[in-house]
Amino acid sequence: MSAGETGGAPGGPGGAERGYTATEMMIAVAARQLEGERVCFVGVGPPNIACNLAKRTVAPDLQLVYEAGVFGAEPARLPLSIGDPTLVTGALSVTSMFELFAYYLQRGLIDVGFLAGAQIDRFGNLNTTVIGEYGAPKVRLPGSGGACEIAINARKVFVLMPQSRRSFVERLDFRTSPGHLAGAGSRPAHWGAGPTVVVTGLGVYGFDESTGEMELRSLHPGVSLEEVRDATGWDLRVAADLAETRPPTSEELRLIREELDPAGIYTR
Numbered sequence: 354m355s356a357g358e359t360g361g362a363p364g365g366p367g368g369a370e371r372g373y374t375a376t377e378m379m380i381a382v383a384a385r386q387l388e389g390e391r392v393c394f395v396g397v398g399p400p401n402i403a404c405n406l407a408k409r410t411v412a413p414d415l416q417l418v419y420e421a422g423v424f425g426a427e428p429a430r431l432p433l434s435i436g437d438p439t440l441v442t443g444a445l446s447v448t449s450m451f452e453l454f455a456y457y458l459q460r461g462l463i464d465v466g467f468l469a470g471a472q473i474d475r476f477g478n479l480n481t482t483v484i485g486e487y488g489a490p491k492v493r494l495p496g497s498g499g500a501c502e503i504a505i506n507a508r509k510v511f512v513l514m515p516q517s518r519r520s521f522v523e524r525l526d527f528r529t530s531p532g533h534l535a536g537a538g539s540r541p542a543h544w545g546a547g548p549t550v551v552v553t554g555l556g557v558y559g560f561d562e563s564t565g566e567m568e569l570r571s572l573h574p575g576v577s578l579e580e581v582r583d584a585t586g587w588d589l590r591v592a593a594d595l596a597e598t599r600p601p602t603s604e605e606l607r608l609i610r611e612e613l614d615p616a617g618i619y620t621r
Contacts, residue, residue: 371574373601375554376620377609378573380406381601383467383513383552387412393465394418394458394503397432400467400513402613402620409608418463420499422448431614454499458506461545466507468500468530469514472522475566475587477512477532477548479504480525487527497529504530509546516553522586533565540565555581557598566590571598 373381376399383403387393388411395404395417405428408415417426421436425445432439441447448456457463470479471494481500485491504510510532514520532548534540540547548567551558557571568590569581574597582589601609614620 371600373606374620375573377601377606378598379403379513379552379554380609380620381605382557382573382598383511384605385411385599386511386550386552387415387465390415390464392416392418392457392463393467394420394463394507395467396420396435397437399619400469401428401432402609403513404467405613406605406608409612410605416445418453418457420450420453422450422453424448424453424457431616431618454502458499458502461506461508463503463507464509466503466510466545468503468510468512470500470512470520470529472520472525473512473514473551474522474525474532476534476536477510477551477560477565477567478525478528478534479512479530479532480527481529482527484526490526500530504532504547505544507545509549512548512551514551514553516555516581516584518584518586521584533560535565537561537563537565555584559592561590564590568592569595571596573598574600 380399380403384406387407390412391414393404393415395401404415404417418424419426419435419440421440423440423444426440427443428439429442430439468479470481471484472480481494482496483490483493548560551567555576556569556573558567559570561568570592572595609620
C-alpha cells in the first residue's frame, strides 16, 4: 500500500446530528470530484470508498487501479489491504507491480491519483516519512511506497485527509511527495499537474494558478471560516466566491452504509 493513500478520520466537527458523519461527508464530496474522470489510482480506506461510490453515481466508467498490479478492479467487498484478493474481482488486467507502474503510471495513463499524508503544506507537498528530524524522528511513518511516483506521474492528484494544525503545516518535516513545490512555476513541466483538489473534514480546496497555493473554495455545512483558519498552520487563502459544500444525499449515504462500508470500518 502506498503511504499516504489511505485517510483516517477527518478533523473537524462531526455531522452525526445532521444525519451523517464527517468521514461520510468527505467520501461523498471526494466522489463527486471524480465526475468525468476515466482512470484513477487508489489505495484502501476512504479514498477507495470514494472511488467506488463515484462508480455507482457520477463516474460509472471509472477504472480503478491498485498498486498491487490490478487495473479495472470491481472489488466484491471492502478490501482489507492493497494486497486483498478481492481486488482482482472482475479486473480487466492483473499484472506485476513493476508493470503497473512502468506501463500504466509512468506512461501517463492515470488521470487521477488519490493521496493523503501526515502533513501537507500550502503548496500541496505531502509528508508520509517522518515527524521531526529525519535522523532522529519523533515518529517514523510508513514512507513513500508508490506515493511519490503517483504525485509525479498521474495527470493530477486529489488529496483526502484530516485537517488540523498538526496536518496543515507551514513547513513539512519531510517532503515525501511533491505538490507545487515552492509555488507556481517551480514544478517541472513534464510532471503531471500535481494536486488540484484537497478534501478535508472542514472544506474543499483548490489551488490558485498564479501562486500554486491552496485556496479554500467550499465550507462544509456547520463549519465556520474561523474553525478552518484555526486548523491551518499558515495564512489561508480564501476564494472570493466561497461556497457551502452540498451535504451527502440519501442515496450516497445508502451506498456507503449498505454496499461500500456496511460494517462502518472507515465511516463511523
